[in-house]
Amino acid sequence: MADRKVELEGLRDELIDRLDRYRAHKEQRNGPLDKDMEEQAIEVQNDDVVDFLENEAEDELRQVMHALARIEEGRGEVCEVCEEPISPARLEALPFTTLCRECAEPR
Numbered sequence: 001m002a003d004r005k006v007e008l009e010g011l012r013d014e015l016i017d018r019l020d021r022y023r024a025h026k027e028q029r030n031g032p033l034d035k036d037m038e039e040q041a042i043e044v045q046n047d048d049v050v051d052f053l054e055n056e057a058e059d060e061l062r063q064v065m066h067a068l069a070r071i072e073e074g075r076g077e078v079c080e081v082c083e084e085p086i087s088p089a090r091l092e093a094l095p096f097t098t099l100c101r102e103c104a105e106p107r
């Protein structure tokens with residue numbers, strides 16, 4: 001499935017882009033500290049949101065890279081846990097998954 005690889009590579013580039021922007025945003029904040037308290041409080045809140053988004057994007061990027069590595073090995077369509085094939089519909093919905101539906105579901 002070459003399309004899935006292309007899709008994952010696109011996703012990877014997008015995530016790297018996004019992470020760059022989050023980091024740039026956080027660096028900007030380390031500017032002058034002569035703002036009033038209210039403004040600083042709002043910025044701290046924004047930083048929490050950005051931290052959250054950054055962690056989320058990092059997790060997703062890790063998954064995408066992992067899935068790409070599995071595809072490179074020729075095992076991209078096989079569940080990592082039970083080695084059964086992952087259904088094409090599932091791969092289409094979640095291109096970065098490396099688990100079949102049964103193994104992905106918490107018991």
Ligand SMILES: [Zn+2]
Pocket residue numbers: 079080081082083084099100101102103104
């Ligand atoms: Zn499985």
